[in-house]
Amino acid sequence: MTARPRSLQGRLLVMVLGTVxxxxxxxxxxxxxxxxxELGELLDGHLAQxxxxxxxxxGHEVAEGDHDLDAPxxxxxxxxxxxxxxxxxxxxxRSANAPVQPMIKHGATxxxxxxxxxxxxxxxxxxxxxxxxxxxxxxVGEQVDSRAAILRAVLRSTLxxxxxxxxxxxxxxxxxxxxxLAPLRWLGRVLAARQPHALQAVQVDNAPAEMVPVLDxxxxxxxxxxxxxxxxxxxxxxxxxxLRTPIAAIRAQAQVALGEADDAARQHALQxxxxxCDRATRLVEQLLTLSRLxxxxxxxxxxxxxxxxxxxxxxxxxxxxxxxxxxxEVNAAVACAVRCDATLAAVLVRNLVDNAIRYSPPxxxxxxxxxxxxxxxxxxxxxxxxALAPVDLQRLGERFFRVIGSGEGGSGLGWSIVRRIAAVHGxxxxxxxxxxxxxxxxxxxxxAEPVSNGPPSTHGG
Amino acid sequence: xxILLAEDDLLLGDGLRAGLRxxxxxxxxxxxxxxxxxxxxxxxxxxxxxxxxxxxxxxxDVLASVRRxxxxxxxxxxxxxDAVPDRIRGLDGGADxxxxxxxxxxxLAARLRALVRRAHGxxxxxxSAQDVTLxxxxxxxxxxxxxxxxxxxxxxxxxxxMLNAGRVLSREQLExxxxxxxxxxxxxxxxxxxxxxxxxxxxxLIQTVRGVGYLLARxxxxx
Numbered sequence: 297m298t299a300r301p302r303s304l305q306g307r308l309l310v311m312v313l314g315t316v317x318x319x320x321x322x323x324x325x326x327x328x329x330x331x332x333x334e335l336g337e338l339l340d341g342h343l344a345q346x347x348x349x350x351x352x353x354x355g356h357e358v359a360e361g362d363h364d365l366d367a368p369x370x371x372x373x374x375x376x377x378x379x380x381x382x383x384x385x386x387x388x389x390r391s392a393n394a395p396v397q398p399m400i401k402h403g404a405t406x407x408x409x410x411x412x413x414x415x416x417x418x419x420x421x422x423x424x425x426x427x428x429x430x431x432x433x434x435x436v437g438e439q440v441d442s443r444a445a446i447l448r449a450v451l452r453s454t455l456x457x458x459x460x461x462x463x464x465x466x467x468x469x470x471x472x473x474x475x476x477l478a479p480l481r482w483l484g485r486v487l488a489a490r491q492p493h494a495l496q497a498v499q500v501d502n503a504p505a506e507m508v509p510v511l512d513x514x515x516x517x518x519x520x521x522x523x524x525x526x527x528x529x530x531x532x533x534x535x536x537x538x539l540r541t542p543i544a545a546i547r548a549q550a551q552v553a554l555g556e557a558d559d560a561a562r563q564h565a566l567q568x569x570x571x572x573c574d575r576a577t578r579l580v581e582q583l584l585t586l587s588r589l590x591x592x593x594x595x596x597x598x599x600x601x602x603x604x605x606x607x608x609x610x611x612x613x614x615x616x617x618x619x620x621x622x623x624x625e626v627n628a629a630v631a632c633a634v635r636c637d638a639t640l641a642a643v644l645v646r647n648l649v650d651n652a653i654r655y656s657p658p659x660x661x662x663x664x665x666x667x668x669x670x671x672x673x674x675x676x677x678x679x680x681x682x683a684l685a686p687v688d689l690q691r692l693g694e695r696f697f698r699v700i701g702s703g704e705g706g707s708g709l710g711w712s713i714v715r716r717i718a719a720v721h722g723x724x725x726x727x728x729x730x731x732x733x734x735x736x737x738x739x740x741x742x743x744a745e746p747v748s749n750g751p752p753s754t755h756g757g
Numbered sequence: 758x759x760i761l762l763a764e765d766d767l768l769l770g771d772g773l774r775a776g777l778r779x780x781x782x783x784x785x786x787x788x789x790x791x792x793x794x795x796x797x798x799x800x801x802x803x804x805x806x807x808x809x810x811x812x813x814x815x816x817x818d819v820l821a822s823v824r825r826x827x828x829x830x831x832x833x834x835x836x837x838x839d840a841v842p843d844r845i846r847g848l849d850g851g852a853d854x855x856x857x858x859x860x861x862x863x864x865l866a867a868r869l870r871a872l873v874r875r876a877h878g879x880x881x882x883x884x885s886a887q888d889v890t891l892x893x894x895x896x897x898x899x900x901x902x903x904x905x906x907x908x909x910x911x912x913x914x915x916x917x918x919m920l921n922a923g924r925v926l927s928r929e930q931l932e933x934x935x936x937x938x939x940x941x942x943x944x945x946x947x948x949x950x951x952x953x954x955x956x957x958x959x960x961x962l963i964q965t966v967r968g969v970g971y972l973l974a975r976x977x978x979x980x
Contacts, residue, residue, distance in 0.1 A: 537837040540859060541766050541837055542766075542768070542769075544858035545771075548773050549772035555776070564775075568772060
């Protein structure tokens with residue numbers, strides 16, 4: 297067989313037929329050995345028997361003179377059997393096809409028993425026997441090729457039916473295997489005929505038991521893919537819905553501005569229109585970040601100074617805090633390197649700090665800390681704003697969940713993004729009440745791992 | 758016409774309130790479902806604009822709750838959910854109209870006027886009584902084909918009386934139609950507006966039921 301895609305049917309066929317042929321070959325060999333042995337025993341027995349008869353007979357009526365026996369050729373095998381009887385060293389009796397000389401040339405000692413000799417170029421099996429007084433010597437011989445002919449005949453009769461049966465057997469095996477593999481071909485056809493979005497389970501009811509694990513695995517895969525697609529679909533729908541409200545606000549405010557005669561009211565409406573645009577922009581950015589995160593969770597992880605990153609992000613966001621008269625400070629005295637994707641880590645820290653500023657009231661305090669921790673490196677963002685109720689803590693991170701009454705127009709996506717990024721980095725998030733400031737405290741812990749100046753490597757999250 | 762706006766989004770709520778005010782509505786704005794429920798039970802609004810994704814109590818729950826309490830006012834659901842099953846659920850849940858965000862302010866106002874009109878059994882956009890015709894969309898009033906200039910309050914008062922033609926409205930009821938929250942109401946404001954209306958439209962249109970309130974007679978010959 298060549299290296300084409302290996303056919304299951306072909307393999308099964310080869311295996312079945314190979315086994316059958318091997319078993320047959322063994323059977324024939326065993327039969328041949330057995331028959332040869334039994335045949336040898338039987339024919340040897342006949343030779344010995346014949347020799348014994350001749351010895352006994354010759355002892356009673358010793359024929360005078362030397363003469364051949366006119367033994368008639370009674371059977372087609374008869375020319376292949378010969379005998380000689382010697383009386384006191386002289387040939388007393390022989391069959392027509394027997395030579396005059398003793399079949400076994402011998403000296404003083406008589407070679408009693410079986411031996412093989414060549415007579416006129418043919419191999420003979422000869423049994424030699426003596427009378428009681430050693431004056432009668434009998435040789436009975438048989439041509440060996442007659443034995444071989446019998447063996448061949450036996451073998452032929454065993455092999456012929458088998459050789460005739462082999463094509464039939466092959467055909468039957470091919471048909472059976474082909475029928476047995478029909479469910480596989482059926483599955484192939486069913487799957488090939490499917491639309492890309494048809495993810496319903498394949499029916500297991502009529503499938504053979506061997507295929508049930510495959511079908512189960514396949515169905516489970518289908519259902520997982522279906523769930524994934526459904527969640528994507530829902531996310532897209534949610535995102536579109538979530539964009540509707542800012543757009544509705546922009547539209548309403550713009551119409552108000554158009555229709556407003558009073559300057560102050562028009563200014564207010566125009567400012568609100570701009571605020572609506574900012575919010576829609578932010579929502580779109582967050583959505584894009586999230587969709588990029590979900591589409592590609594392979595990020596380049598490399599050692600990064602988290603303390604420096606925290607300082608940089610806080611520097612970026614400080615104007616927002618100052619505008620709300622909030623106090624924001626960073627406590628990152630110790631250099632802490634963590635293995636992370638620089639862009640994603642910045643998004644994570646920015647989201648956390650931005651949330652703290654956004655959801656804390658004016659004059660609140662926001663603390664950002666980076667410390668080495670026995671279990672790794674810890675980033676803490678705390679504020680003195682209102683802490684979340686337990687029920688809100690649980691829902692935090694559901695997409696588009698906003699804390700009720702916070703009065704802030706956040707997208708509600710920040711938490712999803714933070715959680716996703718933490719998952720990519722294998723970092724743990726703990727949310728709780730800040731012991732120092734009384735508001736919300738978020739701790740992200742990067743597991744300790746050797747980040748000593750090894751070469752940056754890439755691996756999936 | 759006084760309506761309740763239930764919308765949790767600050768920018769959108771602010772914009773809708775300002776826009777509907779420009780278009781002649783008195784707007785009270787609440788930002789969560791429980792407040793919406795409370796106000797709808799307590800005040801005689803001409804109509805309500807209800808967002809479905811309200812905090813504390815979902816818009817549909819608010820709707821079911823006020824409908825159970827016997828409120829028949831027209832409710833327009835304004836929502837981001839646009840799937841057909843959502844619309845069906847909203848309408849079956851007691852909404853009179855279902856509008857998907859974003860919406861044009863003028864369309865929203867027109868839908869509200871239509872809802873209010875139908876709720877009062879008026880098939881036509883224009884209201885008329887005797888020789889006076891009132892156009893809520895244009896906010897104009899004609900008497901015998903001649904335009905009559907009315908102030909916003911006078912117009913609202915006339916509209917309330919014409920919508921409820923044949924029924925006596927108390928001074929308190931009329932005040933509630935005319936003023937939204939936080940607006941100062943003089944104790945004799947309604948009397949003053951009625952006085953002005955009578956001066957502009959003739960004394961026979963609005964009748965006083967002493968000790969009870971005011972009545973605009975259903976179409977028929979003037980007494």
